[in-house]
Amino acid sequence: MNQIDPVSLRLFIRVVETGTIAAAAEAEHLSAAAVSKRLSELETVLSSQLLQRTNKGVEPTGAGLALTKLARSALAELDQVRVQMESFSSGVRGLVRVCASMSAITQFLSEPLRSFLDEHPNVQVQLEERLSPMVVKAVAENAADVGIFLPLVAMPPNLEQHGYHSDRLALITPKGHPLSLRKAVTLPDLLAHDLIGLHTGSAINILLNRAAQEARREVNIKIQVTSFDALCTMVSTGLGIALLPESMARRNARTVPLHICRLDEPWARRQFALCVRSRTTLPAAAQLLMDHLLAPLQAGSEKERQP
Incomplete structure (x- = not known):
C-alpha cells in the first residue's frame, strides 16, 4: 500500500475505539493478522508510529491521536460524498x-x-x-x-x-x-x-x-x-x-x-x-x-x- 485508503483508516479508528487489535478484527469480521498488516502498512505510508502496546492492549501515540481526529473528519467527508451522490441518483438533486x-x-x-x-x-x-x-x-x-x-x-x-x-x-x-x-x-x-x-x-x-x-x-x-x-x-x-x-x-x-x-x-x-x-x-x-x-x-x- 503506498496511499492512504478509507478501509485502513476505518480499521485504525476501530482499533483505537476498542483498545485491542483482536477486538477490532472481530468487530470487522477480519483476522487479527489482516488488521495488523493494514496498520503496519498505514504506519509505513505515514512514516509515523501510530499505536503503542500496553499491558491492556494498544493505545494511540501522539501521531495516532492526531490521525484519529483527521481520519474521522476525512471519513465523514467521504460519507457525505456518498450521500450527495445517492441524492443525485434518486433525483433529489x-x-x-x-x-x-x-x-x-x-x-x-x-x-x-x-x-x-x-x-x-x-x-x-x-x-x-x-x-x-x-x-x-x-x-x-x-x-x-x-x-x-x-x-x-x-x-x-x-x-x-x-x-x-x-x-x-x-x-x-x-x-x-x-x-x-x-x-x-x-x-x-x-x-x-x-x-x-x-x-x-x-x-x-x-x-x-x-x-x-x-x-x-x-x-x-x-x-x-x-x-x-x-x-x-x-x-x-x-x-x-x-x-x-x-x-x-x-x-x-x-x-x-x-x-x-x-x-x-x-x-x-x-x-x-x-x-x-x-x-x-x-x-x-x-x-x-x-x-x-x-x-x-x-x-x-x-x-x-x-x-
Whole structure:
C-alpha cells in the first residue's frame, strides 16, 4: 500500500475505539493478522508510529491521536460524498434541461414546474424557449433532456415520443373589424385580410402556410412579432388579425380589446408531444420531471378506459 485508503483508516479508528487489535478484527469480521498488516502498512505510508502496546492492549501515540481526529473528519467527508451522490441518483438533486415551444411554455408548463420544484427544491430546471423543430434537434443532440413541441417534422428514430397536451387555435380581431361579427371563421375568411404573424418558423405560421398552399392561396402577413402579448397589442390597435392559441387569446382579451372567433379548420386542433432520448438513460432528476409532466395525462387516460 503506498496511499492512504478509507478501509485502513476505518480499521485504525476501530482499533483505537476498542483498545485491542483482536477486538477490532472481530468487530470487522477480519483476522487479527489482516488488521495488523493494514496498520503496519498505514504506519509505513505515514512514516509515523501510530499505536503503542500496553499491558491492556494498544493505545494511540501522539501521531495516532492526531490521525484519529483527521481520519474521522476525512471519513465523514467521504460519507457525505456518498450521500450527495445517492441524492443525485434518486433525483433529489440535479439539473434538468428543458426545451419547449412558446405555446407549450405559456399554456402548459408553469403550474407543473411549480409543483415539481415544490416537491424537489434541490432540483434546478433550465427552461429554454425554441421553435418546435429546434426543440427536437436540441434533444437529439443532447442539448436538452426533455423537449415539448408540436410534431411538425419527422422525428429522429433515436428519440422517444409521448403524447402531451392539446390546444386549439383561434382568430383574434380588433373591435369593429368585419370578422368581429362572426363566431367562427374558416381559412378563406382569414386569407381575405391582412394578418399579423409570429416570427418566421413558428408552428402557427407553418400550419397556416401549409393550409394556404393546399388551398392554392397566399398569406399576407404585414407584421411579424415574437410574443403573444405583442401579437395581441398589434391586433387591438387595428393593424390586422391573427391566429394564436385560444387560451392565450382569452387571457389577453382581459387586458386589451379583442374579439375572439373560433377557427373552424381541422388543423386548428393541435396535439403537442414530449420527447426524450430514452427515459432509462435520463438523469434521475429528469426522469422524475418527465414522469411528473406525464402523470396527469396518464391518469386521465386510465380514467377514460374504466367502465
